[in-house]
Amino acid sequence: MIAPATALRTRHLLGIQDLSAPEIQLILQTALAMKEIGTRPIKKVPTLRGRTIVNLFFEASTRTRMSFELAEKRLSADTLGMTTSGSSVSKGETLLDTARTLEAMAPDMIVIRHGSSGAPHQLARICRSSIINAGDGMHEHPTQALLDAFTILERKGRLDGLKVTIVGDLLHSRVFRSNVLLLTRMGAEVRACAPGTLVPLGMEALGVHVTRSLREAVTGADVVMMLRLQLERMRGLFLPSMREYFALFGLTPAVLEHAAPDVIVMHPGPMNRGVEIDSQVADGPWSVILDQVANGVAVRMAVLYLLAGGEEAGER
Amino acid sequence: MKLLLKSVHVVDPAAGRNGEFDVLIADGRVVRVDRNQPADGATVVELPRGFVVTPGLIDIHVHLREPGQEHKETIATGTAAAVAGGFTAVACMPNTTPVNDSASVTEFILKRAADAGLARVYPIGAVSVGSKGEQLTEIGDLVKAGCVAITDDGLPVQTALLMRRALEYASMFGIPVIDHCEDPSLKGDGVAHEGAVASMLGLKGIPGAAEAIMVERDISVAELTGGRVHVAHMSARQSLRALREGKSRGVAVTAEVCPHHFLLTDEALATGGGYDTNCKMNPPLREEADRAAMIEGLRDGSIDVIATDHAPHHADEKALEFDRAPFGIVGLETAVPLCLDRLVHAGIVSLTRLVELLSTNPARALNLPGGTIAEGAPADLTILAPDAEVTIRKETFRSKGRNTPFDGWTLRGAVAATIVGGRDVYVNEDVLGRASLAGA
Numbered sequence: 001m002i003a004p005a006t007a008l009r010t011r012h013l014l015g016i017q018d019l020s021a022p023e024i025q026l027i028l029q030t031a032l033a034m035k036e037i038g039t040r041p042i043k044k045v046p047t048l049r050g051r052t053i054v055n056l057f058f059e060a061s062t063r064t065r066m067s068f069e070l071a072e073k074r075l076s077a078d079t080l081g082m083t084t085s086g087s088s089v090s091k092g093e094t095l096l097d098t099a100r101t102l103e104a105m106a107p108d109m110i111v112i113r114h115g116s117s118g119a120p121h122q123l124a125r126i127c128r129s130s131i132i133n134a135g136d137g138m139h140e141h142p143t144q145a146l147l148d149a150f151t152i153l154e155r156k157g158r159l160d161g162l163k164v165t166i167v168g169d170l171l172h173s174r175v176f177r178s179n180v181l182l183l184t185r186m187g188a189e190v191r192a193c194a195p196g197t198l199v200p201l202g203m204e205a206l207g208v209h210v211t212r213s214l215r216e217a218v219t220g221a222d223v224v225m226m227l228r229l230q231l232e233r234m235r236g237l238f239l240p241s242m243r244e245y246f247a248l249f250g251l252t253p254a255v256l257e258h259a260a261p262d263v264i265v266m267h268p269g270p271m272n273r274g275v276e277i278d279s280q281v282a283d284g285p286w287s288v289i290l291d292q293v294a295n296g297v298a299v300r301m302a303v304l305y306l307l308a309g310g311e312e313a314g315e316r
Numbered sequence: 317m318k319l320l321l322k323s324v325h326v327v328d329p330a331a332g333r334n335g336e337f338d339v340l341i342a343d344g345r346v347v348r349v350d351r352n353q354p355a356d357g358a359t360v361v362e363l364p365r366g367f368v369v370t371p372g373l374i375d376i377h378v379h380l381r382e383p384g385q386e387h388k389e390t391i392a393t394g395t396a397a398a399v400a401g402g403f404t405a406v407a408c409m410p411n412t413t414p415v416n417d418s419a420s421v422t423e424f425i426l427k428r429a430a431d432a433g434l435a436r437v438y439p440i441g442a443v444s445v446g447s448k449g450e451q452l453t454e455i456g457d458l459v460k461a462g463c464v465a466i467t468d469d470g471l472p473v474q475t476a477l478l479m480r481r482a483l484e485y486a487s488m489f490g491i492p493v494i495d496h497c498e499d500p501s502l503k504g505d506g507v508a509h510e511g512a513v514a515s516m517l518g519l520k521g522i523p524g525a526a527e528a529i530m531v532e533r534d535i536s537v538a539e540l541t542g543g544r545v546h547v548a549h550m551s552a553r554q555s556l557r558a559l560r561e562g563k564s565r566g567v568a569v570t571a572e573v574c575p576h577h578f579l580l581t582d583e584a585l586a587t588g589g590g591y592d593t594n595c596k597m598n599p600p601l602r603e604e605a606d607r608a609a610m611i612e613g614l615r616d617g618s619i620d621v622i623a624t625d626h627a628p629h630h631a632d633e634k635a636l637e638f639d640r641a642p643f644g645i646v647g648l649e650t651a652v653p654l655c656l657d658r659l660v661h662a663g664i665v666s667l668t669r670l671v672e673l674l675s676t677n678p679a680r681a682l683n684l685p686g687g688t689i690a691e692g693a694p695a696d697l698t699i700l701a702p703d704a705e706v707t708i709r710k711e712t713f714r715s716k717g718r719n720t721p722f723d724g725w726t727l728r729g730a731v732a733a734t735i736v737g738g739r740d741v742y743v744n745e746d747v748l749g750r751a752s753l754a755g756a
Contacts (some may be wrong), residue, residue, distance in 0.1 A: 017516075094632075094635065094636060095637055096635050114637070116637035116638060116639045117516075117517055117518035117519055117591070117639065118517065118519075118590060118637065118638045119638075121589055121590050121591050121635050122591060122637065122638075124589070125589055136518070137517075137518050137639070138518035138520075139517060139518030139519075139521075140518070174518060177480065177516065177518060193637070199512055200515035201510065201512055201514075201515045201521070202511065202512025202513075202515045202516065203515070205512060206516075224582065314671030
């Protein structure tokens with residue numbers, strides 16, 4: 001067991017890349033306390049009262065945006081939402097100008113989702129507020145990896161030594177990159193499975209075992225994480241058909257029989273039923289997909305709380 | 317007026333000179349290069365010890381942006397940057413607005429260059445009308461107006477057939493076809509070198525093979541036609557292999573490499589907070605094996621030319637998200653210090669070899685005047701202070717572009733002065749003081 005850090009070293013959360021194992025441990029432990037708040041009749045604490053958080057979503061998002069909003073509200077922060085349509089962005093304003101404009105209103109944190117990899121990093125260079133990456137292009141989605149780890153911990157009690165299999169569109173997935181970084185850092189054994197057209201280069205160097213065979217990938221796995229096929233990021237020639245994809249890479253009860261008996265199945269959503277996952281699996285006893293959604297709120301509360309300064313935030 | 321550079325160290329590989337000579341300049345031309353010349357009424361100039369006089373450096377891959385993109389650069393600012401960087405001549409790419417695909421655009425460029433009166437400008441015309449890859453430009457007309465080569469740079473010469481016809485047709489005028497080698501389908505919407513770094517940064521990749529496939533195609537077509545092809549901004553080790561193989565078969569192919577491709581790798585994208593758009597260029601910064609291969613190609617002579625691919629952009633454009641920002645960096649005012657420090661002082665190439673790469677061979681590749689200090693020829697000279705220390709400061713650039721990944725680098729090797737047609741169009745007061753070389 002890795003001892004948790006006492007605080008985060010940075011004021012931004014740009015990616016798992018920047019977090020040490022003790023910092024990850026700190027976030028996960030803090031999330032446990034935050035989850036308890038969600039079980040109370042009055043699900044609200046004054047921790048971030050008077051703090052302003054801007055949710056800047058340049059890309060469509062339902063669960064991540066709502067999850068952040070709920071986390072912010074439960075911590076009593078004042079929140080502002082901005083989406084691309086109907087804002088100055090649709091009038092051609094650049095990302096940096098949008099950020100500078102928002103900064104002039106002195107928010108404490110900016111949660112950003114953007115289609116370009118590295119967009120939060122560019123903001124972090126010019127903004128005084130804390131930047132939280134809610135998903136950037138094909139790069140990282142750190143809070144998703146944290147909530148996935150939290151969900152695994154809840155079910156398995158550990159990450160170290162677990163066999164975690166990630167299946168699907170690895171190439172376009174920020175969830176995959178963040179999960180690989182987090183899980184390998186915490187001592188899990190990560191296997192990945194995808195068609196040859198959807199495997200990014202350099203995964204072996206990160207300690208990921210890549211295979212083309214779903215059965216091989218799933219055999220003995222403690223956790224199977226399915227990724228959505230990101231059709232919107234694909235331009236041609238990646239796959240012959242959805243039918244063939246499901247036949248080769250779709251997770252069915254039959255394939256799952258090769259996994260560990262107490263295997264859990266995860267999906268960051270939104271799911272394409274019948275493409276990457278059979279409904280019998282998605283809705284079956286292995287599935288922890290809705291737990292992931294519930295835990296997302298607690299994990300994001302933990303991140304917001306820690307970036308605001310942890311205990312200092314509450315005492316202010 | 318006459319000027320006698322007295323007992324100066326001349327490095328001129330084309331003339332076989334590397335030693336102390338007197339260089340007599342009169343009426344803008346070199347009169348004599350010899351030892352022990354009498355002053356005979358000329359103004360005598362002696363240079364500090366260690367300074368070197370070379371034939372004027374020539375950058376054969378420059379984007380001057382005018383006409384049409386004057387917010388990025390003009391011919392006046394671009395040629396000011398050139399002479400400040402030690403270049404007495406530049407060849408400018410045709411991807412302006414409008415494209416340099418007609419004599420009228422070529423004439424406009426030459427007129428603006430003459431008005432600026434700094435570096436010599438050799439326009440490069442387009443291969444195809446509008447660089448659209450469909451119809452050959454009036455190449456004869458372009459050459460008559462002053463174009464020294466043709467290219468669709470920014471884009472590859474789109475089909476093998478167009479390349480064939482361009483080579484066949486251009487060879488009538490003795491000019492080469494320059495190709496931006498890149499298979500468009502493999503490049504796709506890539507923005508960085510396809511490798512482990514781009515994978516982890518979530519950036520779409522451009523594999524080295526995208527370049528090498530086109531280099532191989534062009535060499536095959538050059539062999540078929542007997543035409544002369546010049547590979548622009550080579551970056552991938554597979555391309556170098558194809559180049560060596562083509563040269564060994566006797567194909568008329570030459571190649572250039574840019575300083576950033578032999579000095580930096582894709583790791584630069586992951587450092588300093590990451591996603592620095594001043595590290596975004598096409599071809600992209602590649603991995604260490606490619607960088608090392610480019611160095612080896614410079615050392616062993618397979619690579620003919622160092623060119624900068626000077627590509628100024630406005631700061632607003634480079635401030636966009638990484639995948640939306642334009643490709644390219646400025647290079648005119650950083651190339652000489654980078655090459656002196658990282659190639660010559662690092663012991664990779666000799667000073668003589670560097671002059672070949674920056675002057676002798678660029679002149680030969682495009683059949684340009686210069687590249688040597690010849691008696692009777694215009695006095696285009698570069699004076700180097702190879703041991704002077706310089707720190708790159710982008711805010712001091714003459715170029716409108718500030719897009720460089722080399723800002724803040726301290727390097728050994730400076731340009732002391734640049735002389736075009738006997739005029740000292742640039743004097744670096746930091747190393748030469750206020751001494752004027754003028755009057756010839």
